[in-house]
Amino acid sequence: MIELINLSKVYGKSNTEVKALNEVNLEINEGEMIAIMGPSGSGKSTLLNILGGLDSPTSGEYLLKNRNVQNMKQKELSKVRNRTFGFVVQSFALIDHYSVFNNVMIPLDYTKLKKADKKEKIRLCLDKVGILDKSKNYPYELSGGQCQRVAIARALVNTPDVILADEPTGNLDKNNGEQIIEIFKELNKAKTTIIIITHDDEVASKCNRVIRLEDGRII
Ligand SMILES: Nc1ncnc2c1ncn2[C@@H]1O[C@H](COP(=O)(O)OP(=O)(O)O)[C@@H](O)[C@H]1O
Ligand SMILES: [Mg+2]
Numbered sequence: 313m314i315e316l317i318n319l320s321k322v323y324g325k326s327n328t329e330v331k332a333l334n335e336v337n338l339e340i341n342e343g344e345m346i347a348i349m350g351p352s353g354s355g356k357s358t359l360l361n362i363l364g365g366l367d368s369p370t371s372g373e374y375l376l377k378n379r380n381v382q383n384m385k386q387k388e389l390s391k392v393r394n395r396t397f398g399f400v401v402q403s404f405a406l407i408d409h410y411s412v413f414n415n416v417m418i419p420l421d422y423t424k425l426k427k428a429d430k431k432e433k434i435r436l437c438l439d440k441v442g443i444l445d446k447s448k449n450y451p452y453e454l455s456g457g458q459c460q461r462v463a464i465a466r467a468l469v470n471t472p473d474v475i476l477a478d479e480p481t482g483n484l485d486k487n488n489g490e491q492i493i494e495i496f497k498e499l500n501k502a503k504t505t506i507i508i509i510t511h512d513d514e515v516a517s518k519c520n521r522v523i524r525l526e527d528g529r530i531i
Pocket of ligand 1: 323330350351352354355357359
């Protein structure tokens with residue numbers, strides 16, 4: 313489903329140049345659950361952001377469902393991005409003055425669904441992550457683990473093919489972290505491709521493949 317060919321990402325210019333990704337080749341199939349590991353600064357987030365179309369490579373190719381992402385126009389790219397990917401980050405990135413329900417609504421703002429259908433989708437996703445009873449609460453009223461569930465519900469609401477998670481358990485205690493990974497496992501069973509950046513060997517052991525990065529290269 314995803315193929316990267318000799319893909320590099322360089323930040324900065326000449327003497328301040330940083331090669332965040334260095335000639336990366338990678339193939340990801342539908343239905344995989346993958347851990348990306350590696351030291352801080354090795355290029356993990358850069359890789360995830362490029363996979364999700366949030367950043368673009370300096371050179372090389374990115375094929376998504378056999379289509380070259382670099383050749384897509386901005387408008388098409390954002391459409392593909394919204395349909396294909398759901399993002400989950402370490403800091404949850406919820407809007408504090410929006411209720412749980414309205415946070416999960418955000419990705420649906422750009423769709424043409426009827427209001428009742430939107431409501432139904434949101435309820436389904438909140439239920440899937442076990443937090444439907446908090447739909448009227450605000451993020452500041454929730455624990456970290458609950459906030460991450462809301463963030464996952466938001467990532468799911470457009471029924472993405474792929475979930476991209478950047479250290480999703482990084483701010484959680486062991487128990488909550490395990491529950492979040494269990495949610496990902498369930499989603500993966502239902503055919504969603506999952507790609508998780510993690511420092512935790514236990515999280516990685518739940519995945520069916522581990523990709524290790526070092527200085528922008530896959531080792
Ligand atoms: N926006 C940016 N501008 C300049 N350098 C960056 C930027 N983002 C990341 N880098 C650099 O690229 C390298 C890889 O960063 P990153 O992908 O965030 O690594 P990781 O997620 O593995 O910690 C690091 O050296 C980092 O400093
Ligand atoms: Mg990172």
